[in-house]
Amino acid sequence: TSVLQYWRLRKIPGPPAAAWTNLWLMWQMNRKESFYETRKRLHQRYGPVQRYGPNRVMFSDLSAVPVILGTTNILPKASNHEPLKAWVNGSEVLSFVALTDDAKAARLKRNLHATFSSHGVLGYEAHVDHTVSELVGHLQTAGSMVDLADWLSWFAFDTVARIGFSEDQGFMSRRQDVDGALEAGRRRFEHWNFWWTLPSLEGLIYKNWVARNRKKSRSSIMRLAMQVVERRKAKGGLGTHNDLLDLYMQSAESDPQLFSPSTILGLTITTMQAGAETTAYSTAICMFCLVRDKHVLAKLRAEIESVAPPTAEGWDLPPTAVLRKLPYLEACIKESGRLYPSINIMLERTVTDGHEDIAGVHVPKGTIVAINTAGLNTNPNIYGADFETYRPERWLEGSEEQRILMNRANLAFSAGKRMCLGINVAWLEMRKAISALVMNFEMELAYPERGLKQMPGIFGYAEEVKVNIWPRRQDTKV
Numbered sequence: 480t481s482v483l484q485y486w487r488l489r490k491i492p493g494p495p496a497a498a499w500t501n502l503w504l505m506w507q508m509n510r511k512e513s514f515y516e517t518r519k520r521l522h523q524r525y526g527p528v529q530r531y532g533p534n535r536v537m538f539s540d541l542s543a544v545p546v547i548l549g550t551t552n553i554l555p556k557a558s559n560h561e562p563l564k565a566w567v568n569g570s571e572v573l574s575f576v577a578l579t580d581d582a583k584a585a586r587l588k589r590n591l592h593a594t595f596s597s598h599g600v601l602g603y604e605a606h607v608d609h610t611v612s613e614l615v616g617h618l619q620t621a622g623s624m625v626d627l628a629d630w631l632s633w634f635a636f637d638t639v640a641r642i643g644f645s646e647d648q649g650f651m652s653r654r655q656d657v658d659g660a661l662e663a664g665r666r667r668f669e670h671w672n673f674w675w676t677l678p679s680l681e682g683l684i685y686k687n688w689v690a691r692n693r694k695k696s697r698s699s700i701m702r703l704a705m706q707v708v709e710r711r712k713a714k715g716g717l718g719t720h721n722d723l724l725d726l727y728m729q730s731a732e733s734d735p736q737l738f739s740p741s742t743i744l745g746l747t748i749t750t751m752q753a754g755a756e757t758t759a760y761s762t763a764i765c766m767f768c769l770v771r772d773k774h775v776l777a778k779l780r781a782e783i784e785s786v787a788p789p790t791a792e793g794w795d796l797p798p799t800a801v802l803r804k805l806p807y808l809e810a811c812i813k814e815s816g817r818l819y820p821s822i823n824i825m826l827e828r829t830v831t832d833g834h835e836d837i838a839g840v841h842v843p844k845g846t847i848v849a850i851n852t853a854g855l856n857t858n859p860n861i862y863g864a865d866f867e868t869y870r871p872e873r874w875l876e877g878s879e880e881q882r883i884l885m886n887r888a889n890l891a892f893s894a895g896k897r898m899c900l901g902i903n904v905a906w907l908e909m910r911k912a913i914s915a916l917v918m919n920f921e922m923e924l925a926y927p928e929r930g931l932k933q934m935p936g937i938f939g940y941a942e943e944v945k946v947n948i949w950p951r952r953q954d955t956k957v
């Protein structure tokens with residue numbers, strides 16, 4: 480089979496070892512260099528189409544996006560999501576992200592769409608206001624040097640717990656990971672990172688009959704989700720809270736087969752896993768960029784002040800409807816996501832009948848294909864010659880055509896039918912947390928010489944964002 484696989488894609492350029500074995504990819508994933516950098520190099524060396532495994536092809540060509548991450552006739556998710564799946568007591572616990580049944584994913588999304596829409600998420604704004612104000616309050620007394628990477632992880636977990644099931648997990652108030660939930664989430668990401676290139680071997684080792692039938696889950700997130708669902712039933716169940724768990728339970732009323740108890744449990748887990756650390760990483764990295772670049776920070780503050788000036792009583796966090804109208808704030812977030820993406824998951828799909836021509840290249844049925852987001856994010860034809868610089872202005876200047884191009888190339892939340900369900904929740908949180916931090920505090924990097932250290936692999940979270948921090952002005956509410 481190796482020779483056959485090699486032969487099928489022999490015309491597509493790439494590292495010679497990658498053409499023969501997936502161990503090349505596994506090795507790349509587990510090196511110190513970030514996989515993002517590796518993909519950037521592949522794009523620079525081999526051009527817009529690169530072979531990165533015996534049966535794997537990546538495109539850094541924008542015209543491949545609607546085919547690979549399409550909205551109609553979509554290519555199914557490839558098996559690289561398998562290591563994310565979990566089994567307890569003989570049944571698979573649904574992970575929305577890893578769900579390979581696209582038809583089921585579409586049905587689930589149809590039921591949840593209105594609540595996760597840009598208008599729908601405003602129903603949860605009060606939860607976010609609560610945790611943002613808690614974050615600001617805690618940072619007043621947290622000391623003169625804080626690690627924003629930690630604080631934003633605690634903030635994001637407390638927020639997702641409120642939106643998800645109206646329960647405060649107290650990460651911020653305890654200033655620590657509670658019951659090892661963050662650690663467990665990271666370990667799960669690390670497991671995925673290590674094994675996604677060899678999902679069959681992972682299945683053999685971790686999803687064999689004995690492992691599948693284990694009675695108890697060792698994951699604290701799963702334990703928490705189970706307790707949350709039980710507590711909700713005890714508290715009267717449906718209609719008692721304004722949160723996602725209530726939405727999932729309401730959906731079960733109209734479609735009990737689709738929203739089975741195990742699906743509700745799986746959705747609760749997914750909300751925590753897909754929604755907490757991802758938002759935390761992106762917010763922390765954006766804060767790093769803002770604190771590092773005083774001009775950008777000053778410009779952002781001026782924009783926020785133009786709609787929400789501090790008063791004699793202090794500074795009040797404006798509603799999202801107001802923050803959404805701030806183009807520079809949006810550009811600051813998009814630009815940090817472009818330059819330092821925190822989610823580097825390969826959005827792999829499998830080529831099916833009738834889709835063998837992608838961006839002018841013939842790719843046989845069964846091949847795993849993906850978009851090389853590193854190649855897109857660093858393409859000078861899309862982002863300009865200074866693409867290595869953090870410059871939010873690029874998202875606002877230039878022709879309409881250029882801006883459309885940049886937005887199409889921005890795959891921070893993926894694209895098409897399987898794009899991030901929580902994108903509007905994430906934007907709501909990021910806009911609010913970043914505005915509150917920059918308006919309430921003065922900050923400087925505690926160790927500017929260290930730069931931004933992102934973890935290698937598919938999750939490029941910031942190892943630390945240590946800042947010296949103090950209240951901005953006496954007349955602001957801090």
Ligand code: HEM
Binds near residue numbers: 757824902
């Ligand atoms: C800045 C924060 C976030 C980023 C960058 C992000 C990014 C992504 C990406 C790239 C995917 C596609 C993953 C894949 O196909 O392998 C995804 C899927 C998903 N995300 Fe997010 N996400 C964020 C926040 C959230 C939040 C807050 C929630 C929920 C509250 C959420 C829920 C989901 C779900 C359910 C999926 C699976 C959708 C599907 O498979 O159809 N995400 N996200």
